[in-house]
Amino acid sequence: MPILISEDLCVKGCTLCDQFCPGDIIYRLDPQKIPEIRYEDECWYCGSCEEYCPTDAVKIVFPQQMLHSQTSAESLFGKFPEETKGNNKAAKNF
Amino acid sequence: MTTDSKPGLILDTDVLVIGGGVAGCLAAIGASELGARVAVIDKGGLLERCGSIAAGVDQILAVAEDGPEWDTPDYLLQHIPKLTDYIVDMKSVETFIRGLPGMLRKLERLGVPFKDPSTGKYFRHRTFGLPGEYHIDFDGSKFKPKISRAVIDSNAQIFLRTMAVNLLAHKDQTVGASLFHIRTGEFHFFRAKAVVLATGDTNRLSRNSSGLAFDSWHCPYNTGDAQAMAARSGALLANMEFTENTITPKGISSQGTNSLTGLGAHFINARGERFMLKYDPAGERARRDILTSAIVSETLAGNAPIYCDCRHLPGDILARLEETLGVDRPSLPRWFKEKEIDLKKEPFEVTVSEFSSRRGGVYFRGSGILIDDKTATNVIGLFAAGDCSTVSGGISGAAVMGYEAGKQAARFSRHNGAEQRFQDQEIAAEKERLFYPCRNTDGASPREYEEKIRRVVSDYIGYQRTEEKLRKAVEELGRLRSEESALCARDYHDLMRAHEARNIREVAEMVATAALERRESRGSYSHFRVDFPNRDDANWRKMIVLKKQDSGYEVGHRAIELRNPSEGKSDAHIDQ
Numbered sequence: 078m079p080i081l082i083s084e085d086l087c088v089k090g091c092t093l094c095d096q097f098c099p100g101d102i103i104y105r106l107d108p109q110k111i112p113e114i115r116y117e118d119e120c121w122y123c124g125s126c127e128e129y130c131p132t133d134a135v136k137i138v139f140p141q142q143m144l145h146s147q148t149s150a151e152s153l154f155g156k157f158p159e160e161t162k163g164n165n166k167a168a169k170n171f
Numbered sequence: 172m173t174t175d176s177k178p179g180l181i182l183d184t185d186v187l188v189i190g191g192g193v194a195g196c197l198a199a200i201g202a203s204e205l206g207a208r209v210a211v212i213d214k215g216g217l218l219e220r221c222g223s224i225a226a227g228v229d230q231i232l233a234v235a236e237d238g239p240e241w242d243t244p245d246y247l248l249q250h251i252p253k254l255t256d257y258i259v260d261m262k263s264v265e266t267f268i269r270g271l272p273g274m275l276r277k278l279e280r281l282g283v284p285f286k287d288p289s290t291g292k293y294f295r296h297r298t299f300g301l302p303g304e305y306h307i308d309f310d311g312s313k314f315k316p317k318i319s320r321a322v323i324d325s326n327a328q329i330f331l332r333t334m335a336v337n338l339l340a341h342k343d344q345t346v347g348a349s350l351f352h353i354r355t356g357e358f359h360f361f362r363a364k365a366v367v368l369a370t371g372d373t374n375r376l377s378r379n380s381s382g383l384a385f386d387s388w389h390c391p392y393n394t395g396d397a398q399a400m401a402a403r404s405g406a407l408l409a410n411m412e413f414t415e416n417t418i419t420p421k422g423i424s425s426q427g428t429n430s431l432t433g434l435g436a437h438f439i440n441a442r443g444e445r446f447m448l449k450y451d452p453a454g455e456r457a458r459r460d461i462l463t464s465a466i467v468s469e470t471l472a473g474n475a476p477i478y479c480d481c482r483h484l485p486g487d488i489l490a491r492l493e494e495t496l497g498v499d500r501p502s503l504p505r506w507f508k509e510k511e512i513d514l515k516k517e518p519f520e521v522t523v524s525e526f527s528s529r530r531g532g533v534y535f536r537g538s539g540i541l542i543d544d545k546t547a548t549n550v551i552g553l554f555a556a557g558d559c560s561t562v563s564g565g566i567s568g569a570a571v572m573g574y575e576a577g578k579q580a581a582r583f584s585r586h587n588g589a590e591q592r593f594q595d596q597e598i599a600a601e602k603e604r605l606f607y608p609c610r611n612t613d614g615a616s617p618r619e620y621e622e623k624i625r626r627v628v629s630d631y632i633g634y635q636r637t638e639e640k641l642r643k644a645v646e647e648l649g650r651l652r653s654e655e656s657a658l659c660a661r662d663y664h665d666l667m668r669a670h671e672a673r674n675i676r677e678v679a680e681m682v683a684t685a686a687l688e689r690r691e692s693r694g695s696y697s698h699f700r701v702d703f704p705n706r707d708d709a710n711w712r713k714m715i716v717l718k719k720q721d722s723g724y725e726v727g728h729r730a731i732e733l734r735n736p737s738e739g740k741s742d743a744h745i746d747q
Contacts, residue, residue: 155633
């Protein structure tokens with residue numbers, strides 16, 4: 078879960094996190110209940126909810142992929158031309 | 172979930188502004204000042220927090236006419252052709268640059284504090300290869316709330332959590348848009364005499380280091396909605412081959428890292444060598460695309476991992492850096508803390524971000540909807556501004572051009588705007604086009620569909636472009652278009668994601684098509700063709716322009732006019 082909300086600290090009636098979330102991820106349709114994180118895989122991790130919560134009830138939790146990324150830089154560059162040429166790759170040896 | 176029980180809201184207005192970020196807000200302000208009836212819509216929940224820099228911003232490009240020789244529009248204009256690698260529309264850029272001094276003062280009057288409170292002066296610095304200290308560092312955490320307040324205080328009607336899906340046309344003229352509320356599913360049909368498109372850039376296009384699609388450098392909820400809508404309505408788009416990426420801490424694709432290089436951080440490779448000076452005499456202060464290019468080259472040369480090193484920076488600069496890092500992305504200081512990285516003591520690993528479609532790494536030239544010097548598109552009644560257009564320059568570009576678009580749209584609506592009536596069956600047909608993913612019960616989810624797009628863009632457009640790969644990208648993206656009709660939305664939020672996915676695919680197809688056409692390399696890794704690795708000014712000093720067809724895009728060229736800037740002459744005028 079990318080966003081943790083403390084039931085003890087969250088103030089009933091406040092809907093700031095719901096309004097501030099740019100991704101429509103935090104829902105507090107009933108201001109008496111704890112806000113619901115509906116679409117956790119769509120979080121930007123921007124931290125607006127945490128930053129603007131008036132009672133510090135919101136905490137962003139970074140997933141392991143963000144704290145300990147194992148992605149190789151090369152995989153972000155896309156397929157290399159020789160990888161996409163199939164049989165032509167062997168031709169380079171002649 | 173039902174889609175037909177709710178009555179549609181039908182609204183008539185003079186100017187409809189689609190997008191409530193910086194460009195959209197200034198457009199609403201500009202149109203309101205001329206007395207037009209204005210409606211502004213955004214997908215976000217609070218106008219103060221809509222748009223790319225909703226959470227804050229830490230710098231603005233400014234011409235303040237504050238004394239130095241470089242601090243004038245004329246001086247900056249002379250450097251534009253070279254700064255944009257000669258692919259630029261000088262007429263529209265001139266509107267932008269001549270509007271800068273007036274816009275700085277207008278924004279200050281709206282309550283934005285650009286001056287450093289401790290000195291009473293602008294804190295200016297040189298970055299991105301610009302020929303002067305054009306950037307002002309400032310606390311922009313209240314920037315968006317301040318300008319939004321001016322919109323709220325105007326007569327503009329504001330519709331939040333609202334997404335525009337299609338532009339409405341009558342005899343080649345734009346006469347409004349179809350929209351829906353992303354939570355209630357309420358269908359809106361807005362008739363407008365003029366429309367300003369201002370939905371920003373396109374993100375979620377390709378893979379990044381965390382593997383999380385929404386962890387993106389720029390706002391992941393900006394998905395090329397305007398570019399795709401405009402294309403579907405017959406508008407021309409240009410410069411789409413130039414994509415943009417940046418250097419981010421590995422694991423978090425974040426804004427705010429510009430401040431690092433601006434304030435003097437170094438990049439070092441695995442051997443501890445500071446390598447940037449090999450690539451550009453400006454070192455780490457080189458243009459963004461050159462920074463990315465150097466990091467790709469170092470990685471391919473086997474010199475990864477690459478680190479950002481701040482250890483040599485003096486204490487006051489480090490303190491300023493730590494202050495500004497959290498402004499663009501409030502969670503960034505926390506990320507450093509959780510990783511237990513102390514900038515004073517150790518370098519941290521960096522890598523390249525995902526792509527976005529915005530301005531190909533250079534200020535002033537945008538990748539997007541082709542506009543003229545008055546922000547008009549080729550479609551009558553349709554205007555565009557900000558990062559969705561061919562003039563893109565951060566928040567000042569969005570502000571100047573947005574304001575101009577609002578004024579132009581208001582004038583157009585007064586003199587030429589059509590009051591269009593629609594038949595009930597036309598409205599019903601539009602509603603069907605908008606809500607179709609809600610009626611599909613077992614199709615692809617927007618998430619799965621988007622992953623397919625990102626795979627094609629990452630693998631076959633990528634950093635190492637070739638004719639063979641790009642043909643495959645065009646083909647695959649065309650095939651994905653045929654899968655659109657099977658998109659399935661489980662609620663109205665999902666309906667928004669379904670339309671966003673369609674728009675991302677549309678932009679990706681434009682990028683692939685234009686990149687295939689430009690048979691040269693230009694702007695480092697914003698467009699690098701392995702099969703045409705050199706810049707070819709004799710054949711390619713021109714813009715590539717796209718027009719959507721039933722299948723694919725018609726590709727055209729537009730010559731570049733590099734005229735001398737007219738001495739102080741421009742219609743751009745900012746009412747202060």
